[in-house]
Amino acid sequence: MVTVRVPAKVNVQLGVGGLRADGFHDLANVFFAVALFDEVTATPAEGVTLSCEGPDAALVPLDDTNLAARAARLLAAHHGLAEPGVHLHITKAIPVAGGMAGGSADGAAALLACDALWGLGTPLETLLELAAELGSDVPFALLGGVALGRGRGEILESLPVRGTFHWVFAVADGGLSTPAVFRECDRLRDEAGTGFTEADVPTPDADAALLAALADGDPVALAGALANDLQAAALSLRPSLADTLRAGTEAGALAALVSGSGPTCAFLVKDAEAAAAVAAALRASGACRAAHPTYGPVPGAAVRT
Numbered sequence: 001m002v003t004v005r006v007p008a009k010v011n012v013q014l015g016v017g018g019l020r021a022d023g024f025h026d027l028a029n030v031f032f033a034v035a036l037f038d039e040v041t042a043t044p045a046e047g048v049t050l051s052c053e054g055p056d057a058a059l060v061p062l063d064d065t066n067l068a069a070r071a072a073r074l075l076a077a078h079h080g081l082a083e084p085g086v087h088l089h090i091t092k093a094i095p096v097a098g099g100m101a102g103g104s105a106d107g108a109a110a111l112l113a114c115d116a117l118w119g120l121g122t123p124l125e126t127l128l129e130l131a132a133e134l135g136s137d138v139p140f141a142l143l144g145g146v147a148l149g150r151g152r153g154e155i156l157e158s159l160p161v162r163g164t165f166h167w168v169f170a171v172a173d174g175g176l177s178t179p180a181v182f183r184e185c186d187r188l189r190d191e192a193g194t195g196f197t198e199a200d201v202p203t204p205d206a207d208a209a210l211l212a213a214l215a216d217g218d219p220v221a222l223a224g225a226l227a228n229d230l231q232a233a234a235l236s237l238r239p240s241l242a243d244t245l246r247a248g249t250e251a252g253a254l255a256a257l258v259s260g261s262g263p264t265c266a267f268l269v270k271d272a273e274a275a276a277a278v279a280a281a282l283r284a285s286g287a288c289r290a291a292h293p294t295y296g297p298v299p300g301a302a303v304r305t
Ligand SMILES: C[C@](O)(CO)[C@H](O)COP(=O)(O)OP(=O)(O)OC[C@H]1O[C@@H](n2ccc(N)nc2=O)[C@H](O)[C@@H]1O
Pocket: 011, 014, 023, 024, 025, 026, 027, 029, 099, 101, 104, 134, 135, 136, 137, 138, 151, 152, 153, 178, 179, 182, 260, 261
C-alpha cells in the first residue's frame, strides 16, 4: 500500500494570452502550493478501481474520466503494462471544480503512488511529461513550491521564495467549469473590442514586482502584485463572488482574488493569527460555504512514510 499526499494551488499571477489554434491559451501562470491536501492511496487490485471520501466525494466521478484513474492507465501504458492493477482511494479535502486544481492534484498523486506500488522507478522528468498529457495543472502538483508555468501552464520553472505566506480560502457552493471560464474571458475581451485570439492579445509575462515580493517573503508587496486575468470572467459567471471578496477585505485581508478559474476565493493575510480571524469573519458573513486558514508554499506530491 502506498499513500501520496498532494497540495492544492492558488495562482498568484494568472496572465492569460490569446486563444490558440489548439483551444488553449498561453499563460504566465505563477503557481503557489498551499497546505490544503488530498491523499491518494494505491493498493493492489484487479483492473483500475476508485473510491473517494470527503465532504465533496459525491461530486467526484468514479469512472475512467477521473484524473487519478487516467493517470494510472497512462503510466501503465507508458511502461507497456497490459493489465494495470490498482485500487485508488482518494481522501478529498481540495474543493471540487474550485479553481484549486483538485483533480489535477489527484492525477499527480496517482502517478507517484502507482509508480511506487508497481516498482517502476520512473524518472521525475518522465512523470512531468506524463502529467502534462493529463492536464495543464498536473505537472505543478508534482513540483509544488512556487513555479512559473508558461505555454498552457505545463512548462515549469521553480521560483525562489522566502519564508511562509498565510492565506484563507473561501469555498463556494457549487463549482465553475474551467473551459467555461476561459470562454467567458474571451467573450468579455471580444465585447470590450480588444480581441481574443493570439493575433490580438500579447503573450503575458511574469510580473517582476510579484517575483521580487515572493523572493523577499514580503506579503504586503505580494498583496499589491496579485493578479488574475480570469477573475472578471469568474465574477461574470458568478456575480455573488464579489460579496465574498468584499467580506474578506472588510475582515482585514491584505488582498483578495479569485483562485484560478474560481469559484474559490483566496485571501492573503499577514500572519496565522490574521488567517484565523479572517476565516472566522468569512464564516460569520455567510458569503461562503466554508473558510480554511492555511499557508504556503509547501512541497509537491510526495509518498507518505
Ligand atoms: C485555470 C488554471 O487552473 C490555472 O492554473 C489552468 O489554466 C487550468 O488547467 P487545467 O484545469 O489542468 O486545464 P486542462 O485540463 O489542461 O484544460 C481544460 C480546458 O481549459 C482551457 N484551458 C486550459 C489551460 C490553458 N492554458 N488554456 C485553456 O484555454 C481549455 O478550454 C481546455 O480544454
